[in-house]
Amino acid sequence: MAHPCQIWLKLRPTMTSGDFGREHAARWAEAEELLRQLEGGKKPVDGASFPKRFREIGGDLALARRRMYGSAITERLNDLVIRGHAVMDRSRRSGWRSFVEFVTGGFPRAVRSEWRLFWLCNAAFWIPFLGMLWIAGHDMRWVQAVIGTEGMSNMEDMYGGRSQQIAHLRSEYGSNFMMFCFYIYNNVAIDFRVFAGGILAGLGTMFFIVFNGLHIGASAGYANHACDPQSFWTFVAGHSSYELLGMVVAGMAGLAAALELLEAGHEVTVLEARLRPGGRVYTLRDPFSDGLYAEAGALFIPDHHDAVLRYIRRFNLPLAPIPSRAMVSIYYLRDTRILASEGASARWPVELKPEEQRLGPVGLWNRYITPTARKLGDPSRPDWPPEEFRRLDSISFAAFLREQGASEGAIAILRLGYFDLFGDGIDQTSALFLLRDTAMRKDEKQTYCLRNGNDQLPKAMAAAMKDRIRYGCAVQRIEQETARVRVVYRRGLETETITADRVICALPFSILRGIEVEPGFSPVKARAVETLPYTSVCRIFLQFRTKFWARQGLPGSANTDLPIMWCWDPTLLQGGPRGILEAYIAGPTARKLVGMKETDRLLFALTEMDKVYPGSRREFEGGGTKSWDEDEWQRGDYAWCRPGQMTTFGAQLATPEGRIHFAGEHTSAWPGWMQGAVVSGLRAAREVHEAAA
Incomplete structure (x- = not known):
């Protein structure tokens, strides 16, 4: 049977690092001599050309970094840029007197000279603001249309009263200083949008002013009629004048590798067995009503996953923070439902030591897991783990x-x-494997998702590569020779072959073990490919007429010892009355669901869900499921390790085999995370680029 493989194919780069250095050596030498004269206080003959030279060096540095021309070139150019910036900055300094003169005289004169624009911008804000404030008192549907259901809920949390306001701010930002920093950041961001909008013939500026007038007017109107007006207006009066003044004035690993190689000047072709990009980044939409969706694959994006966030920023995708209150869970253990908020007063239906009874789940975690996890060092280092662990x-x-x-x-x-949820549970999973995952999350403070679905990221990455991706290509054979690699794949009804200098293989080992490779891998790599296990996962999504659990005051997250294991509300940040609850099932229970009809899976999950969230059966409308064991291009979800496997072949998972390089979450220190896929793709791209240098 044919199998898929996401393959990245490299032809010769258009320019090597040596060519680049020789081509620009004279210009860099001239810039260095010019800098030495300026730094020494001399006035060079060609000093007027320095700004132009500075811009050219900055462009060379950006190009060298993008094409990964090596540390020697990039460090030299970076030093020139830093020194050039210092020289130019020194020439601009004119002391405090100029600053004071501008604030007290220059700026007021500039505003008075443009008094017509000043009053036009004021009108553009205040007319929509006052109009929406009046409308809010007569028809709340306008408020909902402008700030949304989530915005109304946030207003109630924030302005339900002075004490509630303070508690909300402290829970969101942690301290008065952080709250102050957030407002500075938010207000500057608004002002910058208004300013930058002028590039569109002023239309962007007017749009942002009118939009903020409508939004703030709707918020004020809702605060007047549904919250505590005093807490709202006293809070706003303390800082609003400054704000308004400023305003008026194909798998993730493969996609990452392919993008980096393209930018470095390589010719790249991606073979993707599916007809969509992203692999296990998969947003489920079709079964649901009212535009609802749920993540059947990668779910969360923590704030310290810098590689993923870098691409999200690059493609300007909308991040949505998961509220901290959403992570508060129900615990369902031995037919007993316990709210995590009960804390030390909770009565657990298990026998605990006296000191454990007072701790609760978080306290138990900190007592038995955190101390060791903190000592593990940096699991992303190639020499990890330390010998003592x-x-x-x-x-x-x-x-x-x-x-x-x-x-x-x-x-x-x-x-x-x-x-x-890893592998077959904690009785079968390596302690080092799970402690590594815990150590990698020690800096996590906030988690995110992408508004409108996490699949936006692989779609954006794929769009950036245009016609470089070939969909519906199932790899059958990889043949490696001394100077090239040949890949045989099935595309539709035809068998095709492509030859490349190097290959990046980003498919899971659960699929690679079924592909013919000639010559075969080394014994250690072959053992890893054949034996690395993947977690069996079945995710069942139940759609309900209403989010009845929220009305009951129950969180949309539940940890259970039932067959449905972990429950989650994927519609937490989605509007509308309907909602979805997910049953996330892993391990042996997930394997029992393989081959079961979808209607039977839904009924199975609904019966168990009703124990945790009473009323589920009455509110149920329909749903959908995803079994990753049944996925012919996956055969399991994310990698895990049994005892002994990490130290036996863990270091070999990412090691190249000749001209074949490996990427994917299973080859990284972040198995099961998008970060692992992206970081591994970047690492494989560097390997290919350095091999070609």
């Missing part, structure tokens, strides 16, 4: 918890939700 790969995570002194009751609580 390699022993942890020989035992299961459950055995590790027992070593730390956790009772069986505490282990029963800790396994719920997160840890048991």
